[in-house]
Amino acid sequence: PRLNSPIYDKYPHASNIVKGGLDELLSQGCSLNEAREMFLTDIDWRLRCSARVLVTAPSNDIGIGQLMAKELEQALHISVQVAALEELGRIIEEVSCGTVVTSRYFIGKAEEIAAPKSVRVIPIDIYDYAQEFKLVNNLSKGSYFGIVSLSSGLLKAAEVIIHSLRGNDVIVMTAQQEETQKVDAMVRIAKIIICDRFSDAKVRAAVQKNRADIIRPPQIICFENYIGTESINLLKRELGLV
Structure with a gap:
């Protein structure tokens, strides 16, 4: 029989999961009081x-x-x-x-x-960055593609993926947020720059700082969260x- 509870109504499979867990504990020799103590102990520990x-x-x-x-x-x-x-x-x-x-x-x-x-x-x-990497396929040969992030590991991984997509047809420029000279060089020649949310302001500030040396400002795309x-x-x- 299914217990009447608003919570079980919200999670229709929960009743069977709870019942199955309890049945398994009882089959191992636990009493109901011991099973209750185990559940509460684990929940308290998690909290x-x-x-x-x-x-x-x-x-x-x-x-x-x-x-x-x-x-x-x-x-x-x-x-x-x-x-x-x-x-x-x-x-x-x-x-x-x-x-x-x-x-x-x-x-x-x-x-x-x-x-x-x-x-x-x-x-x-x-996050899989599928949308951002699609941009690479549309770049003309010889284009510069910039990536700015807090993470050196993310930059290396992205560079490998882009190379696998376009080989040497697209020149990839990478910089960590604090590498000001690299970011300045990037905004002068890159066609597209993608960056994490916490590097976006740094990239846009670099564009303003170097605008006298920029013929065509880069398209700046702030990518989705790193965490899915x-x-x-x-x-x-x-x-x-x-």
Whole structure:
């Protein structure tokens, strides 16, 4: 029989999932009281973990961690700490519980470090940039295509993908946000520049600064979030924010 509950009405498959989980625990010899305690303990632990959120990435591309953290802070309206993977073990030693968030590229190492500790590790999926890479196919041979981001790793990956699409027909220029000279050179000759939200103002300021040397201003496209929308929504649920 299905229980009458507004929550079960909202999630029609939830009743079977809960019943299946309880049946499995009872078949293992647990009492109903023990099963209830297990569920409540796990839920309480998850809620405690949500109070401290850390984003981790390798120290040689800490920019990608900063990019993820900035996006999470804006989307979730919470404080997020950035931790290098190499420092993660030491940092989580100092907390009783917490949640570590990272890209699937780094999830294996993060789980290895966090497994013995009382922290959760949640992987996130990234935006695929399909729309932005379509622009590359429409560029004439010899065109300059610029990319600006906080992350050196993202820049390297994008450069490889663009080369696989157009070979040497399109010249790719990359710069991290703080590389002012590279950004200045880029805005003078690039036909299209794509950038993350946190580099957009820097690129537009560079266009204004160098406008005397620019024959035709570049088309500037601020790309979608690095973190996929589905991952943002999942994190909201995992952290008890909805």
